[in-house]
Amino acid sequence: MSTSTQTAAVAAPGEAPAKHRRRYKKPPLSQGARAERKLGLLLCAPAVIVMIGVAAYPICYAVYLSLQKYNLAFPNAAKFVGLDNYGAVLSSPYWWQALKVTVIITVFSVLFELVLGMALAEVMFRTIFGRGFMRTIALIPYGIVTVAAAYGWLYAWTPNEGYLSALFGNSAPLTSTVPSLAIIILAEVWKTTPFMALLLLSGLAQVPGDLEKAAKVDGATFWQRFTRITLPLMKPAILVALLFRSADAFRIFDNIYVLTGGGHNTYSVSILGYDNLFSALNLGIGSAISILIFICVAIMAGVFIWGFGVKAPGADLAK
Amino acid sequence: MAVTTKQKAGWGAANTVTLVIIAIPLLWIASLSFKTPAAITDPSFWPAQWTWGNYSGILTNSTFVRPLVNSIGIGLIATLVAVVFASMAAYAVARLAMPGKRLLVAGALLISIFPQISLVTPLYNIERSMGLFNTWPGLIIPYIAFGLPMAVYILAAFFQQIPWQLEKAAKVDGATPWQAFTKVIAPLAAPGMVTSAILVFMFCWNEFLFAISLTSTTSARTAPAALAFFSGGSQFTTPTGPIAAAAVVITIPIIIFVSVFQRRIVSGLTSGAVKG
Numbered sequence: 001m002s003t004s005t006q007t008a009a010v011a012a013p014g015e016a017p018a019k020h021r022r023r024y025k026k027p028p029l030s031q032g033a034r035a036e037r038k039l040g041l042l043l044c045a046p047a048v049i050v051m052i053g054v055a056a057y058p059i060c061y062a063v064y065l066s067l068q069k070y071n072l073a074f075p076n077a078a079k080f081v082g083l084d085n086y087g088a089v090l091s092s093p094y095w096w097q098a099l100k101v102t103v104i105i106t107v108f109s110v111l112f113e114l115v116l117g118m119a120l121a122e123v124m125f126r127t128i129f130g131r132g133f134m135r136t137i138a139l140i141p142y143g144i145v146t147v148a149a150a151y152g153w154l155y156a157w158t159p160n161e162g163y164l165s166a167l168f169g170n171s172a173p174l175t176s177t178v179p180s181l182a183i184i185i186l187a188e189v190w191k192t193t194p195f196m197a198l199l200l201l202s203g204l205a206q207v208p209g210d211l212e213k214a215a216k217v218d219g220a221t222f223w224q225r226f227t228r229i230t231l232p233l234m235k236p237a238i239l240v241a242l243l244f245r246s247a248d249a250f251r252i253f254d255n256i257y258v259l260t261g262g263g264h265n266t267y268s269v270s271i272l273g274y275d276n277l278f279s280a281l282n283l284g285i286g287s288a289i290s291i292l293i294f295i296c297v298a299i300m301a302g303v304f305i306w307g308f309g310v311k312a313p314g315a316d317l318a319k
Numbered sequence: 320m321a322v323t324t325k326q327k328a329g330w331g332a333a334n335t336v337t338l339v340i341i342a343i344p345l346l347w348i349a350s351l352s353f354k355t356p357a358a359i360t361d362p363s364f365w366p367a368q369w370t371w372g373n374y375s376g377i378l379t380n381s382t383f384v385r386p387l388v389n390s391i392g393i394g395l396i397a398t399l400v401a402v403v404f405a406s407m408a409a410y411a412v413a414r415l416a417m418p419g420k421r422l423l424v425a426g427a428l429l430i431s432i433f434p435q436i437s438l439v440t441p442l443y444n445i446e447r448s449m450g451l452f453n454t455w456p457g458l459i460i461p462y463i464a465f466g467l468p469m470a471v472y473i474l475a476a477f478f479q480q481i482p483w484q485l486e487k488a489a490k491v492d493g494a495t496p497w498q499a500f501t502k503v504i505a506p507l508a509a510p511g512m513v514t515s516a517i518l519v520f521m522f523c524w525n526e527f528l529f530a531i532s533l534t535s536t537t538s539a540r541t542a543p544a545a546l547a548f549f550s551g552g553s554q555f556t557t558p559t560g561p562i563a564a565a566a567v568v569i570t571i572p573i574i575i576f577v578s579v580f581q582r583r584i585v586s587g588l589t590s591g592a593v594k595g
Contacts, residue, residue, distance in 0.1 A: 033416065035496065036416055037416065037417045037418070039411070040417030043411040043415075044411050044419075047405060047467050047471065048408070050460065051430055051464050051467060054442070054461050054465075058438050058442050061441040062438075065440065065441060120337065127330045128322055128326065130334065132582075134337065135581050135585055136577055136578055137337070139581060141341055143521050143576060143577050143584075144345075144573055145524065145525050145542075145543050145569050145573070147546055147566075148546065148565075149566075151546065151566050152351075152563075155351055161359060161360055161362055163363065165362060166363075190340070190341075198588045243432070247432035247434075251434040253435075257547070273436045274436060277443065278532070286440040290434075291437065293436055294434055297432060297433070297434050301429075
């Protein structure tokens with residue numbers, strides 16, 4: 001982080017200006033530059049302090065807690081147990097069931113969202129009537145409170161109450177695992193497809209219209225133009241959208257909490273962590289689960305950024 | 320390029336399908352909120368008898384009104400603070416030569432994909448020992464932290480498009496960097512601030528996990544959390560009608576927001592989140 005300034009600062013006095021390949025226009029550490037740097041750090045300080053206080057410090061504290069045997073019901077019996085909590089979590093079938101459920105929900109909802117989001121982005125970008133109106137309508141599921149929408153789905157699928165249950169012969173799909181997961185995914189897809197569409201929209205807007213027209217003149221069909229021109233040019237936007245949505249879907253909590261409460265083996269890793277804290281009052285195990293979830297998300301982000309070469313969003317802001 | 324009838328029909332169909340898929344779940348919950356308690360067990364889509372009873376019930380009941388006030392207050396304060404902090408940081412990132420920019424942007428990215436559950440356990444313990452548990456600041460502070468990354472991205476992207484000769488001109492005229500920021504740049508950046516404020520507020524309004532974990536009574540519980548703790552008149556009645564009415568009440572501000580600020584929300588999300 002500070003290497004560039006240091007080299008510049010050390011090199012500056014004796015050397016020819018040509019060697020300054022860094023971005024400074026002024027000689028480094030002139031009074032103005034120093035004032036600018038100080039102002040910059042001052043301006044960033046509040047944001048940095050809040051982010052460290054709420055994220056960095058607690059995650060370190062969670063690491064510490066995860067090495068303790070610590071149950072809130074017996075706070076005085078807390079003691080250091082090393083990696084025992086991790087062993088307990090990783091050898092528990094509950095953790096693996098939660099991970100399986102979370103991965104299934106993440107993969108299926110992100111896949112459906114990608115396909116539907118692409119279709120919705122096309123509608124929002126190209127439709128010939130009511131474009132503004134369609135964009136407004138599409139934003140409602142994005143903005144709606146997840147819990148509010150989830151209650152809508154819950155009652156719609158409750159036997160003797162809901163229209164969807166009635167439509168399927170008064171069925172009670174939220175009482176068994178696979179149909180419950182399908183409904184959780186449905187609720188998730190309905191709510192977040194617009195967000196996916198918005199992320200894709202920015203990619204779509206960057207595809208040059210001339211290219212499409214030229215291909216059309218050359219006789220390419222809609223599908224050919226879409227697969228040969230639009231998709232390849234949108235690849236960066238698609239990868240960023242996938243990264244954001246996968247990380248977001250992996251922490252799914254609200255929809256499951258309302259729809260099944262985690263019953264019938266539909267609990268995600270977030271639900272498991274929550275239950276271990278608030279039902280079992282087990283801070284040690286709960287923290288170990290928290291850290292494992294954090295590691296999973298970090299690996300996922302790493303795979304996207306290094307594996308697929310996603311330019312981290314905002315990377316060009318720091319130029 | 321002339322629009323053919325076939326194209327018209329195609330887009331008309333695409334619009335209609337989109338509209339129906341989005342509208343039906345919304346209309347269903349609105350319809351539920353107008354059903355009488357007796358008619359809840361009638362699975363037909365529209366109520367046979369319409370009633371305002373569910374609304375008058377929840378709006379005279381402190382188990383919903385107090386959380387609604389909490390939601391508004393916590394959301395507004397967190398939004399205000401997040402946007403002010405983010406504007407300062409984004410200006411520094413976009414405009415000033417200083418070390419550590421990359422670290423800041425990477426940190427913000429990390430927080431925006433951070434699993435909140437990982438923070439619930441430690442924050443629960445920290446807030447209890449600091450006396451922040453079940454208070455407004457106990458929710459406002461995490462909301463600021465999670466609202467910041469989005470606001471920093473949007474504002475930094477916005478600041479980069481501002482004609483900076485103006486700032487230079489102000490400096491030539493003898494303004495300090497601080498004066499150049501407050502007198503020249505901040506007014507130009509106002510639209511970006513509005514956009515990020517809307518998105519941060521919508522995040523706070525929606526948030527559920529912290530809201531149920533870091534509160535224990537209605538003194539700080541927000542509206543989405545209150546929904547999950549509603550109970551029926553007796554243990555044998557599920558509070559379907561009141562929950563549906565409360566869901567509608569907390570959806571109305573969102574519908575107003577997206578109707579008024581559609582352009583800003585779209586441009587904010589597309590410019591801030593992705594620079595492909």
